[in-house]
Amino acid sequence: MHSIPGRRLIMGLFLIFLLLPIYWLVNMSFKTNAEIISTMTLWPHAPTLQHYKRIFTDESWYSGYINSLEYVVINTVISIAVALPAAYAFSRYRFLGDKHLFFWLLSNRMAPAAVYALPFFNLYSAIGLFDTPWAVALAHCIFNVPLAVWILEGFVSGVPREIDETAFLDGYSFPRFFIKILVPLIASGIGVAAFFCFMFSWVELLLARTLTSVAAKPISAVMTRTVSAAGMDWGLLAAAGVLTIIPGALVIWFVRNYIARGFALGRV
Amino acid sequence: MDKTINQKAWFLVLPVFLVVAFSAVLPLMTVVNYSMQDTFGNNQFFWNGVGWFKELLDPSTDLGGRFLASLGRNLFFSAVILAIEVPLGIVVALSMPREGWSVAACLVILALPLLIPWNVVGTIWQIFGRPDIGLLGYVLNHLGFNYNYVANDVDAWVTVIVMDVWHWTSLVALLCYAGLKSIPDAYYQAAQIDGASRWAVFKAIQLPKMNRVLLIAVLLRFMDSFMIYTEPFVVTGGGPGNSTTFVSIELVKIALGQFDLGKAAALSLAYNLIILIVCWVFYTVMTNAGSERPVKEGAA
Numbered sequence: 001m002h003s004i005p006g007r008r009l010i011m012g013l014f015l016i017f018l019l020l021p022i023y024w025l026v027n028m029s030f031k032t033n034a035e036i037i038s039t040m041t042l043w044p045h046a047p048t049l050q051h052y053k054r055i056f057t058d059e060s061w062y063s064g065y066i067n068s069l070e071y072v073v074i075n076t077v078i079s080i081a082v083a084l085p086a087a088y089a090f091s092r093y094r095f096l097g098d099k100h101l102f103f104w105l106l107s108n109r110m111a112p113a114a115v116y117a118l119p120f121f122n123l124y125s126a127i128g129l130f131d132t133p134w135a136v137a138l139a140h141c142i143f144n145v146p147l148a149v150w151i152l153e154g155f156v157s158g159v160p161r162e163i164d165e166t167a168f169l170d171g172y173s174f175p176r177f178f179i180k181i182l183v184p185l186i187a188s189g190i191g192v193a194a195f196f197c198f199m200f201s202w203v204e205l206l207l208a209r210t211l212t213s214v215a216a217k218p219i220s221a222v223m224t225r226t227v228s229a230a231g232m233d234w235g236l237l238a239a240a241g242v243l244t245i246i247p248g249a250l251v252i253w254f255v256r257n258y259i260a261r262g263f264a265l266g267r268v
Numbered sequence: 269m270d271k272t273i274n275q276k277a278w279f280l281v282l283p284v285f286l287v288v289a290f291s292a293v294l295p296l297m298t299v300v301n302y303s304m305q306d307t308f309g310n311n312q313f314f315w316n317g318v319g320w321f322k323e324l325l326d327p328s329t330d331l332g333g334r335f336l337a338s339l340g341r342n343l344f345f346s347a348v349i350l351a352i353e354v355p356l357g358i359v360v361a362l363s364m365p366r367e368g369w370s371v372a373a374c375l376v377i378l379a380l381p382l383l384i385p386w387n388v389v390g391t392i393w394q395i396f397g398r399p400d401i402g403l404l405g406y407v408l409n410h411l412g413f414n415y416n417y418v419a420n421d422v423d424a425w426v427t428v429i430v431m432d433v434w435h436w437t438s439l440v441a442l443l444c445y446a447g448l449k450s451i452p453d454a455y456y457q458a459a460q461i462d463g464a465s466r467w468a469v470f471k472a473i474q475l476p477k478m479n480r481v482l483l484i485a486v487l488l489r490f491m492d493s494f495m496i497y498t499e500p501f502v503v504t505g506g507g508p509g510n511s512t513t514f515v516s517i518e519l520v521k522i523a524l525g526q527f528d529l530g531k532a533a534a535l536s537l538a539y540n541l542i543i544l545i546v547c548w549v550f551y552t553v554m555t556n557a558g559s560e561r562p563v564k565e566g567a568a
Contacts, residue, residue, distance in 0.1 A: 007363035021396045082283035089280035094271045112495040114516035115536040118523040119295030142291040203385045241388045248383030256375045260446035
Protein backbone atom coordinates (compact mmCIF):
# COMPACT_ATOMS: atom_id res chain seq x y z
CA MET A 1 0.00 0.00 0.00
CA HIS A 2 1.49 3.34 0.97
CA SER A 3 5.05 2.34 1.62
CA ILE A 4 8.48 3.03 0.19
CA PRO A 5 11.57 0.85 -0.16
CA GLY A 6 13.72 0.74 2.94
CA ARG A 7 10.92 2.07 5.09
CA ARG A 8 11.85 -0.01 8.13
CA LEU A 9 15.38 1.40 8.04
CA ILE A 10 14.20 5.00 7.63
CA MET A 11 11.65 4.67 10.40
CA GLY A 12 14.17 2.98 12.67
CA LEU A 13 16.78 5.67 12.13
CA PHE A 14 14.27 8.44 12.67
CA LEU A 15 12.99 6.92 15.90
CA ILE A 16 16.55 6.54 17.15
CA PHE A 17 17.16 10.20 16.29
CA LEU A 18 14.09 11.11 18.33
CA LEU A 19 14.87 8.91 21.30
CA LEU A 20 18.62 9.43 21.65
CA PRO A 21 18.53 12.94 23.19
CA ILE A 22 15.74 11.84 25.53
CA TYR A 23 17.72 8.76 26.52
CA TRP A 24 20.70 10.97 27.26
CA LEU A 25 18.62 13.11 29.60
CA VAL A 26 17.27 10.06 31.44
CA ASN A 27 20.75 8.57 31.56
CA MET A 28 22.18 11.73 33.12
CA SER A 29 19.42 12.00 35.69
CA PHE A 30 20.57 8.70 37.24
CA LYS A 31 24.26 9.61 37.37
CA THR A 32 26.10 11.34 40.18
CA ASN A 33 27.44 14.76 39.28
CA ALA A 34 30.97 13.44 39.69
CA GLU A 35 30.35 10.81 37.06
CA ILE A 36 28.73 13.32 34.67
CA ILE A 37 31.68 15.66 34.75
CA SER A 38 34.59 13.24 34.98
CA THR A 39 33.81 10.51 32.46
CA MET A 40 31.75 9.90 29.35
CA THR A 41 29.59 6.87 30.11
CA LEU A 42 26.80 5.51 27.96
CA TRP A 43 24.84 4.29 30.97
CA PRO A 44 25.09 5.18 34.65
CA HIS A 45 27.84 3.08 36.23
CA ALA A 46 26.89 4.09 39.74
CA PRO A 47 23.12 4.63 39.41
CA THR A 48 21.70 6.98 42.00
CA LEU A 49 18.30 8.38 42.86
CA GLN A 50 19.74 11.36 44.73
CA HIS A 51 18.51 13.94 42.20
CA TYR A 52 14.94 12.64 42.26
CA LYS A 53 15.05 12.42 46.05
CA ARG A 54 16.16 16.05 46.22
CA ILE A 55 13.29 17.18 43.98
CA PHE A 56 10.67 15.30 45.97
CA THR A 57 11.92 16.52 49.34
CA ASP A 58 12.91 20.14 48.57
CA GLU A 59 9.85 22.35 48.65
CA SER A 60 11.21 24.93 46.22
CA TRP A 61 11.38 22.11 43.66
CA TYR A 62 8.21 20.11 44.12
CA SER A 63 6.08 23.21 44.67
CA GLY A 64 7.06 24.17 41.12
CA TYR A 65 5.31 21.07 39.81
CA ILE A 66 2.26 21.76 41.97
CA ASN A 67 2.09 25.37 40.77
CA SER A 68 2.34 24.29 37.15
CA LEU A 69 -0.34 21.64 37.53
CA GLU A 70 -2.57 24.15 39.29
CA TYR A 71 -2.70 26.70 36.48
CA VAL A 72 -2.77 24.02 33.81
CA VAL A 73 -5.85 22.41 35.35
CA ILE A 74 -7.64 25.74 35.89
CA ASN A 75 -6.89 26.70 32.32
CA THR A 76 -8.12 23.38 30.89
CA VAL A 77 -11.39 23.60 32.80
CA ILE A 78 -12.07 27.20 31.75
CA SER A 79 -11.13 26.52 28.14
CA ILE A 80 -13.36 23.49 27.72
CA ALA A 81 -16.28 25.04 29.62
CA VAL A 82 -16.46 28.16 27.46
CA ALA A 83 -15.50 26.42 24.23
CA LEU A 84 -18.23 23.75 24.27
CA PRO A 85 -21.25 25.98 23.64
CA ALA A 86 -19.29 28.07 21.15
CA ALA A 87 -18.23 24.98 19.22
CA TYR A 88 -21.87 23.94 19.00
CA ALA A 89 -22.90 27.39 17.80
CA PHE A 90 -20.18 27.53 15.12
CA SER A 91 -21.03 24.03 13.97
CA ARG A 92 -24.81 24.41 13.73
CA TYR A 93 -25.72 28.02 13.13
CA ARG A 94 -24.91 30.96 10.95
CA PHE A 95 -25.01 34.27 12.73
CA LEU A 96 -23.88 37.83 12.30
CA GLY A 97 -20.10 38.00 12.13
CA ASP A 98 -19.52 34.29 12.67
CA LYS A 99 -16.73 34.00 10.13
CA HIS A 100 -14.94 37.09 11.41
CA LEU A 101 -15.21 35.81 14.93
CA PHE A 102 -13.76 32.45 13.94
CA PHE A 103 -10.85 34.17 12.23
CA TRP A 104 -10.30 36.46 15.19
CA LEU A 105 -10.09 33.41 17.46
CA LEU A 106 -7.58 31.76 15.18
CA SER A 107 -5.45 34.88 15.05
CA ASN A 108 -5.19 34.75 18.83
CA ARG A 109 -4.00 31.16 18.73
CA MET A 110 -1.26 32.36 16.39
CA ALA A 111 -0.30 35.54 18.24
CA PRO A 112 3.30 35.51 19.46
CA ALA A 113 3.43 35.18 23.23
CA ALA A 114 6.30 37.65 23.33
CA VAL A 115 3.94 40.40 22.16
CA TYR A 116 1.65 39.84 25.13
CA ALA A 117 4.25 39.29 27.82
CA LEU A 118 4.54 42.94 28.84
CA PRO A 119 0.88 44.01 28.60
CA PHE A 120 -0.15 40.89 30.52
CA PHE A 121 2.34 41.78 33.19
CA ASN A 122 0.75 45.21 33.51
CA LEU A 123 -2.82 43.97 33.27
CA TYR A 124 -2.52 41.24 35.89
CA SER A 125 -0.52 43.44 38.21
CA ALA A 126 -3.23 46.09 37.97
CA ILE A 127 -6.04 43.71 38.89
CA GLY A 128 -4.05 42.03 41.63
CA LEU A 129 -3.73 38.60 40.06
CA PHE A 130 0.00 38.79 39.45
CA ASP A 131 1.89 35.79 40.85
CA THR A 132 -1.24 33.65 41.22
CA PRO A 133 -2.12 30.56 39.18
CA TRP A 134 -5.18 32.44 37.89
CA ALA A 135 -3.04 34.95 36.02
CA VAL A 136 -1.25 32.24 34.08
CA ALA A 137 -4.44 30.22 33.57
CA LEU A 138 -6.27 33.24 32.11
CA ALA A 139 -3.27 34.26 30.02
CA HIS A 140 -3.03 30.79 28.50
CA CYS A 141 -6.70 31.02 27.52
CA ILE A 142 -5.59 33.26 24.69
CA PHE A 143 -4.30 30.31 22.72
CA ASN A 144 -6.14 27.40 24.40
CA VAL A 145 -9.73 28.65 24.07
CA PRO A 146 -9.42 29.07 20.28
CA LEU A 147 -7.73 25.68 20.06
CA ALA A 148 -10.53 24.02 22.04
CA VAL A 149 -13.20 25.73 19.93
CA TRP A 150 -11.59 24.55 16.72
CA ILE A 151 -11.11 20.96 17.84
CA LEU A 152 -14.58 20.65 19.38
CA GLU A 153 -16.22 22.24 16.35
CA GLY A 154 -14.85 19.38 14.27
CA PHE A 155 -16.27 16.79 16.64
CA VAL A 156 -19.69 18.46 16.97
CA SER A 157 -19.93 18.60 13.17
CA GLY A 158 -19.48 14.83 13.20
CA VAL A 159 -22.73 14.43 15.13
CA PRO A 160 -25.71 14.24 12.73
CA ARG A 161 -28.19 17.10 12.98
CA GLU A 162 -31.07 14.63 13.17
CA ILE A 163 -30.02 13.83 16.74
CA ASP A 164 -30.54 17.46 17.80
CA GLU A 165 -33.89 17.63 16.03
CA THR A 166 -35.16 14.37 17.49
CA ALA A 167 -34.15 15.44 20.97
CA PHE A 168 -35.96 18.76 20.65
CA LEU A 169 -39.06 16.98 19.30
CA ASP A 170 -38.91 14.69 22.32
CA GLY A 171 -39.22 17.78 24.49
CA TYR A 172 -35.65 18.19 25.63
CA SER A 173 -34.78 21.74 26.62
CA PHE A 174 -31.55 23.10 25.19
CA PRO A 175 -29.41 22.82 28.35
CA ARG A 176 -30.74 19.34 29.02
CA PHE A 177 -30.09 18.23 25.45
CA PHE A 178 -26.60 19.68 25.67
CA ILE A 179 -25.60 17.90 28.85
CA LYS A 180 -27.55 14.66 28.49
CA ILE A 181 -27.08 13.96 24.80
CA LEU A 182 -24.46 16.08 23.08
CA VAL A 183 -21.72 15.94 25.69
CA PRO A 184 -21.74 12.13 25.97
CA LEU A 185 -21.74 11.86 22.17
CA ILE A 186 -18.60 13.94 21.79
CA ALA A 187 -16.93 12.66 24.96
CA SER A 188 -13.85 11.54 23.05
CA GLY A 189 -13.62 14.96 21.42
CA ILE A 190 -13.76 16.64 24.81
CA GLY A 191 -11.01 14.31 25.98
CA VAL A 192 -8.85 15.23 23.01
CA ALA A 193 -9.47 18.95 23.40
CA ALA A 194 -8.72 18.76 27.13
CA PHE A 195 -5.53 16.88 26.41
CA PHE A 196 -4.34 19.53 23.98
CA CYS A 197 -5.24 22.40 26.31
CA PHE A 198 -3.36 20.63 29.07
CA MET A 199 -0.39 20.06 26.81
CA PHE A 200 -0.07 23.55 25.37
CA SER A 201 -0.43 25.11 28.78
CA TRP A 202 2.13 22.67 30.20
CA VAL A 203 4.77 23.33 27.54
CA GLU A 204 4.49 27.14 27.56
CA LEU A 205 7.17 29.00 29.47
CA LEU A 206 7.38 32.64 28.44
CA LEU A 207 4.02 33.84 29.79
CA ALA A 208 4.12 31.54 32.81
CA ARG A 209 7.49 32.93 33.79
CA THR A 210 6.57 36.54 33.18
CA LEU A 211 3.38 36.40 35.22
CA THR A 212 4.81 34.79 38.35
CA SER A 213 7.60 35.68 40.72
CA VAL A 214 7.63 33.67 43.94
CA ALA A 215 4.35 32.18 45.12
CA ALA A 216 3.16 30.65 41.87
CA LYS A 217 6.47 29.97 40.16
CA PRO A 218 6.04 27.16 37.60
CA ILE A 219 8.45 24.25 37.35
CA SER A 220 9.92 25.53 34.10
CA ALA A 221 10.93 28.78 35.82
CA VAL A 222 12.29 26.90 38.83
CA MET A 223 14.46 24.95 36.41
CA THR A 224 15.92 28.01 34.72
CA ARG A 225 16.47 30.08 37.85
CA THR A 226 17.63 27.70 40.56
CA VAL A 227 20.03 25.93 38.33
CA SER A 228 21.81 28.97 37.01
CA ALA A 229 22.02 30.53 40.46
CA ALA A 230 23.64 27.53 42.13
CA GLY A 231 26.09 26.76 39.36
CA MET A 232 25.31 23.94 36.98
CA ASP A 233 23.86 20.96 38.80
CA TRP A 234 23.46 18.86 35.65
CA GLY A 235 22.06 15.75 37.31
CA LEU A 236 19.36 17.70 39.08
CA LEU A 237 18.47 19.61 35.91
CA ALA A 238 18.18 16.34 33.99
CA ALA A 239 15.99 14.75 36.68
CA ALA A 240 13.68 17.78 36.70
CA GLY A 241 13.46 17.58 32.92
CA VAL A 242 12.58 13.90 32.97
CA LEU A 243 9.78 14.57 35.45
CA THR A 244 8.24 17.19 33.14
CA ILE A 245 8.13 14.71 30.26
CA ILE A 246 6.22 12.06 32.22
CA PRO A 247 2.68 13.57 32.19
CA GLY A 248 2.71 13.89 28.40
CA ALA A 249 4.23 10.47 27.92
CA LEU A 250 1.55 8.88 30.08
CA VAL A 251 -1.57 10.34 28.49
CA ILE A 252 -0.32 10.31 24.92
CA TRP A 253 -1.43 6.69 24.63
CA PHE A 254 -5.08 7.65 25.00
CA VAL A 255 -5.06 10.23 22.23
CA ARG A 256 -2.64 8.53 19.83
CA ASN A 257 -5.25 8.32 17.08
CA TYR A 258 -6.24 11.97 17.43
CA ILE A 259 -2.81 13.55 17.71
CA ALA A 260 -2.66 14.83 14.14
CA ARG A 261 -6.17 16.22 14.46
CA GLY A 262 -5.36 18.10 17.64
CA PHE A 263 -2.21 19.70 16.34
CA ALA A 264 -3.95 20.72 13.12
CA LEU A 265 -6.70 22.50 15.11
CA GLY A 266 -9.20 19.79 14.25
CA ARG A 267 -8.81 20.36 10.54
CA VAL A 268 -7.49 16.97 9.40
CA MET B 269 -24.17 20.56 5.80
CA ASP B 270 -26.29 23.71 5.54
CA LYS B 271 -26.53 25.77 8.68
CA THR B 272 -29.58 27.64 9.86
CA ILE B 273 -29.35 31.34 10.54
CA ASN B 274 -29.89 31.99 14.22
CA GLN B 275 -28.69 35.17 15.88
CA LYS B 276 -29.29 33.68 19.32
CA ALA B 277 -26.20 31.57 18.72
CA TRP B 278 -24.31 34.66 19.85
CA PHE B 279 -25.29 33.80 23.43
CA LEU B 280 -23.47 30.50 23.10
CA VAL B 281 -20.38 32.24 21.77
CA LEU B 282 -20.46 35.03 24.31
CA PRO B 283 -18.36 33.30 27.03
CA VAL B 284 -15.58 32.58 24.56
CA PHE B 285 -15.78 36.12 23.27
CA LEU B 286 -15.50 37.60 26.75
CA VAL B 287 -12.63 35.38 27.90
CA VAL B 288 -10.56 35.92 24.78
CA ALA B 289 -11.39 39.61 24.59
CA PHE B 290 -10.23 40.05 28.16
CA SER B 291 -6.86 38.49 27.42
CA ALA B 292 -6.45 39.78 23.88
CA VAL B 293 -8.15 43.13 23.29
CA LEU B 294 -7.23 44.84 26.56
CA PRO B 295 -3.52 44.04 26.33
CA LEU B 296 -3.46 44.91 22.66
CA MET B 297 -4.91 48.35 23.43
CA THR B 298 -2.10 49.00 25.91
CA VAL B 299 0.40 47.99 23.24
CA VAL B 300 -1.10 50.45 20.78
CA ASN B 301 -1.06 53.10 23.47
CA TYR B 302 2.58 52.51 24.37
CA SER B 303 3.69 52.40 20.77
CA MET B 304 2.87 56.11 20.41
CA GLN B 305 4.67 57.22 23.55
CA ASP B 306 8.08 57.45 25.09
CA THR B 307 8.91 56.92 28.72
CA PHE B 308 11.82 57.90 30.92
CA GLY B 309 10.65 55.77 33.82
CA ASN B 310 8.58 56.98 36.79
CA ASN B 311 5.42 56.34 34.81
CA GLN B 312 5.93 59.56 32.88
CA PHE B 313 4.93 59.26 29.28
CA PHE B 314 5.47 61.58 26.35
CA TRP B 315 3.66 61.61 23.07
CA ASN B 316 5.85 60.29 20.31
CA GLY B 317 3.36 59.76 17.48
CA VAL B 318 4.61 57.46 14.79
CA GLY B 319 8.23 58.07 15.75
CA TRP B 320 8.89 54.51 16.85
CA PHE B 321 7.42 53.08 13.68
CA LYS B 322 9.65 55.29 11.56
CA GLU B 323 12.65 54.15 13.54
CA LEU B 324 11.55 50.55 13.27
CA LEU B 325 11.68 50.61 9.49
CA ASP B 326 14.94 52.55 9.27
CA PRO B 327 17.92 50.18 9.45
CA SER B 328 20.33 52.97 10.39
CA THR B 329 18.77 53.40 13.86
CA ASP B 330 19.40 51.03 16.74
CA LEU B 331 15.80 49.78 16.92
CA GLY B 332 15.38 49.41 13.16
CA GLY B 333 18.73 47.68 12.80
CA ARG B 334 17.91 45.16 15.48
CA PHE B 335 14.39 44.55 14.18
CA LEU B 336 15.38 44.03 10.57
CA ALA B 337 18.39 41.90 11.48
CA SER B 338 16.37 39.61 13.74
CA LEU B 339 13.57 39.51 11.16
CA GLY B 340 16.06 38.42 8.51
CA ARG B 341 17.49 35.74 10.78
CA ASN B 342 14.00 34.54 11.65
CA LEU B 343 12.87 34.29 8.02
CA PHE B 344 16.06 32.43 7.12
CA PHE B 345 15.50 30.07 10.03
CA SER B 346 11.90 29.39 9.00
CA ALA B 347 12.95 28.76 5.41
CA VAL B 348 15.66 26.28 6.44
CA ILE B 349 13.53 24.28 8.81
CA LEU B 350 10.64 24.12 6.31
CA ALA B 351 13.05 22.89 3.64
CA ILE B 352 14.18 20.10 5.95
CA GLU B 353 11.07 19.21 7.92
CA VAL B 354 8.53 19.00 5.12
CA PRO B 355 10.37 16.46 2.89
CA LEU B 356 11.60 14.54 5.92
CA GLY B 357 8.10 14.47 7.39
CA ILE B 358 6.67 13.09 4.14
CA VAL B 359 9.34 10.38 3.99
CA VAL B 360 8.69 9.42 7.60
CA ALA B 361 4.93 9.30 7.01
CA LEU B 362 5.48 7.04 3.99
CA SER B 363 7.69 4.82 6.13
CA MET B 364 5.05 4.19 8.76
CA PRO B 365 4.34 0.52 9.35
CA ARG B 366 1.10 -0.71 7.80
CA GLU B 367 -0.67 -2.35 10.69
CA GLY B 368 -0.28 -4.07 14.03
CA TRP B 369 1.04 -2.87 17.33
CA SER B 370 4.02 -1.13 15.71
CA VAL B 371 1.71 1.55 14.26
CA ALA B 372 0.62 2.62 17.73
CA ALA B 373 4.18 2.40 19.04
CA CYS B 374 5.50 4.58 16.21
CA LEU B 375 2.70 7.14 16.70
CA VAL B 376 3.46 7.44 20.39
CA ILE B 377 7.22 7.79 19.94
CA LEU B 378 6.72 10.29 17.10
CA ALA B 379 4.48 12.41 19.29
CA LEU B 380 6.80 12.36 22.26
CA PRO B 381 8.97 15.38 21.33
CA LEU B 382 5.84 17.44 20.63
CA LEU B 383 4.70 17.10 24.23
CA ILE B 384 7.89 18.02 26.02
CA PRO B 385 7.89 21.48 27.61
CA TRP B 386 9.75 23.87 25.35
CA ASN B 387 12.35 24.85 27.88
CA VAL B 388 13.06 21.18 28.53
CA VAL B 389 13.53 20.69 24.79
CA GLY B 390 16.12 23.44 25.07
CA THR B 391 17.67 21.82 28.11
CA ILE B 392 17.86 18.42 26.40
CA TRP B 393 19.79 19.86 23.47
CA GLN B 394 21.87 22.12 25.65
CA ILE B 395 23.12 19.01 27.42
CA PHE B 396 23.20 16.76 24.37
CA GLY B 397 25.38 19.17 22.39
CA ARG B 398 27.95 20.01 25.03
CA PRO B 399 31.43 18.81 24.13
CA ASP B 400 32.23 17.76 27.72
CA ILE B 401 29.08 16.01 28.92
CA GLY B 402 26.81 15.62 25.88
CA LEU B 403 26.83 12.61 23.59
CA LEU B 404 26.52 14.63 20.38
CA GLY B 405 29.18 17.19 21.20
CA TYR B 406 31.51 14.52 22.54
CA VAL B 407 31.21 12.28 19.50
CA LEU B 408 31.56 15.17 17.03
CA ASN B 409 34.66 16.49 18.76
CA HIS B 410 36.23 13.05 18.87
CA LEU B 411 35.53 12.60 15.18
CA GLY B 412 37.69 15.65 14.59
CA PHE B 413 35.06 18.37 14.21
CA ASN B 414 35.70 21.39 16.36
CA TYR B 415 32.07 21.65 17.39
CA ASN B 416 31.08 24.13 20.09
CA TYR B 417 27.66 25.76 19.93
CA VAL B 418 28.47 28.31 22.62
CA ALA B 419 31.35 29.94 20.76
CA ASN B 420 30.80 29.29 17.08
CA ASP B 421 28.00 30.95 15.06
CA VAL B 422 27.63 28.14 12.56
CA ASP B 423 27.57 25.48 15.26
CA ALA B 424 24.95 27.43 17.18
CA TRP B 425 22.78 27.64 14.06
CA VAL B 426 23.21 23.97 13.28
CA THR B 427 22.25 23.07 16.85
CA VAL B 428 19.13 25.24 16.82
CA ILE B 429 18.04 23.87 13.44
CA VAL B 430 18.67 20.23 14.36
CA MET B 431 16.81 20.84 17.58
CA ASP B 432 13.81 22.22 15.73
CA VAL B 433 13.89 19.32 13.26
CA TRP B 434 13.95 16.95 16.22
CA HIS B 435 11.14 18.81 17.94
CA TRP B 436 8.67 19.39 15.10
CA THR B 437 9.28 17.04 12.15
CA SER B 438 6.91 14.60 13.88
CA LEU B 439 4.10 17.13 13.47
CA VAL B 440 4.54 17.15 9.69
CA ALA B 441 4.86 13.36 9.69
CA LEU B 442 1.71 12.84 11.77
CA LEU B 443 -0.35 15.20 9.62
CA CYS B 444 0.88 13.54 6.41
CA TYR B 445 0.17 10.12 7.87
CA ALA B 446 -3.39 11.22 8.65
CA GLY B 447 -3.70 12.40 5.03
CA LEU B 448 -2.31 9.14 3.64
CA LYS B 449 -4.68 7.07 5.77
CA SER B 450 -7.66 8.71 4.11
CA ILE B 451 -6.72 7.33 0.65
CA PRO B 452 -9.05 4.44 -0.23
CA ASP B 453 -7.41 1.12 -1.11
CA ALA B 454 -9.15 1.15 -4.47
CA TYR B 455 -6.80 3.90 -5.65
CA TYR B 456 -3.77 1.73 -5.04
CA GLN B 457 -5.39 -1.29 -6.66
CA ALA B 458 -6.15 0.76 -9.75
CA ALA B 459 -2.56 1.94 -9.84
CA GLN B 460 -1.34 -1.62 -9.58
CA ILE B 461 -3.51 -2.74 -12.49
CA ASP B 462 -2.11 0.13 -14.55
CA GLY B 463 1.38 -1.00 -13.61
CA ALA B 464 2.23 2.41 -12.17
CA SER B 465 5.69 2.84 -10.69
CA ARG B 466 6.25 3.73 -7.04
CA TRP B 467 7.10 7.31 -8.02
CA ALA B 468 4.02 7.60 -10.20
CA VAL B 469 1.84 6.44 -7.31
CA PHE B 470 3.42 9.06 -5.09
CA LYS B 471 3.02 11.85 -7.63
CA ALA B 472 -0.43 11.01 -8.93
CA ILE B 473 -2.17 9.67 -5.81
CA GLN B 474 -0.41 10.36 -2.56
CA LEU B 475 0.86 13.90 -3.07
CA PRO B 476 -2.48 15.31 -4.30
CA LYS B 477 -4.25 13.60 -1.40
CA MET B 478 -1.78 15.08 1.07
CA ASN B 479 -2.16 18.57 -0.39
CA ARG B 480 -4.39 19.87 2.34
CA VAL B 481 -2.58 18.46 5.33
CA LEU B 482 0.71 19.59 3.85
CA LEU B 483 -0.62 23.09 3.54
CA ILE B 484 -1.71 23.03 7.17
CA ALA B 485 1.67 21.65 8.18
CA VAL B 486 3.62 24.28 6.24
CA LEU B 487 1.59 27.18 7.60
CA LEU B 488 1.63 25.93 11.18
CA ARG B 489 5.36 25.30 11.03
CA PHE B 490 5.96 28.71 9.48
CA MET B 491 4.01 30.54 12.12
CA ASP B 492 5.36 28.60 15.06
CA SER B 493 8.96 28.88 13.87
CA PHE B 494 8.41 32.57 13.28
CA MET B 495 7.41 32.96 16.94
CA ILE B 496 10.10 30.69 18.35
CA TYR B 497 11.44 31.90 21.66
CA THR B 498 12.03 29.40 24.43
CA GLU B 499 14.13 26.72 22.78
CA PRO B 500 16.90 28.90 21.29
CA PHE B 501 16.75 31.11 24.36
CA VAL B 502 17.59 28.16 26.59
CA VAL B 503 20.23 26.67 24.30
CA THR B 504 22.12 29.70 23.02
CA GLY B 505 20.51 32.65 24.78
CA GLY B 506 20.44 34.33 21.36
CA GLY B 507 24.18 34.10 20.99
CA PRO B 508 27.00 33.80 20.31
CA GLY B 509 26.81 37.58 19.96
CA ASN B 510 23.43 38.10 18.33
CA SER B 511 23.69 35.33 15.78
CA THR B 512 20.65 33.34 16.94
CA THR B 513 18.58 36.25 18.27
CA PHE B 514 15.15 35.85 16.66
CA VAL B 515 12.36 38.44 16.69
CA SER B 516 10.73 37.13 19.88
CA ILE B 517 14.01 37.10 21.76
CA GLU B 518 14.78 40.64 20.62
CA LEU B 519 11.31 41.76 21.61
CA VAL B 520 11.51 40.29 25.11
CA LYS B 521 14.94 41.85 25.56
CA ILE B 522 13.60 45.30 24.71
CA ALA B 523 10.33 44.94 26.62
CA LEU B 524 11.28 43.13 29.81
CA GLY B 525 15.05 43.61 29.80
CA GLN B 526 15.37 47.32 29.02
CA PHE B 527 11.74 48.18 29.79
CA ASP B 528 11.68 50.28 26.64
CA LEU B 529 7.91 50.19 26.39
CA GLY B 530 7.44 52.40 23.34
CA LYS B 531 9.97 50.62 21.19
CA ALA B 532 8.78 47.19 22.31
CA ALA B 533 5.18 48.07 21.57
CA ALA B 534 5.96 49.33 18.08
CA LEU B 535 7.95 46.18 17.41
CA SER B 536 5.08 44.07 18.78
CA LEU B 537 2.58 45.64 16.42
CA ALA B 538 4.76 45.16 13.36
CA TYR B 539 5.40 41.57 14.42
CA ASN B 540 1.73 40.92 15.04
CA LEU B 541 0.79 42.39 11.68
CA ILE B 542 3.07 39.94 9.85
CA ILE B 543 1.56 37.02 11.77
CA LEU B 544 -1.94 38.31 11.08
CA ILE B 545 -1.35 38.37 7.32
CA VAL B 546 0.01 34.82 7.30
CA CYS B 547 -2.84 33.79 9.55
CA TRP B 548 -5.38 35.18 7.11
CA VAL B 549 -3.86 33.10 4.32
CA PHE B 550 -4.04 30.07 6.61
CA TYR B 551 -7.69 30.72 7.47
CA THR B 552 -8.75 31.24 3.88
CA VAL B 553 -7.01 28.07 2.82
CA MET B 554 -8.48 26.01 5.63
CA THR B 555 -12.05 27.18 5.34
CA ASN B 556 -12.09 26.84 1.55
CA ALA B 557 -10.58 23.39 1.62
CA GLY B 558 -12.79 22.49 4.58
CA SER B 559 -15.96 22.73 2.50
CA GLU B 560 -14.90 19.74 0.40
CA ARG B 561 -13.58 17.76 3.33
CA PRO B 562 -15.37 14.48 3.96
CA VAL B 563 -16.68 14.33 7.53
CA LYS B 564 -15.12 11.20 8.91
CA GLU B 565 -15.11 10.49 12.60
CA GLY B 566 -11.85 9.36 14.13
CA ALA B 567 -9.98 9.34 10.84
CA ALA B 568 -7.18 11.50 12.11
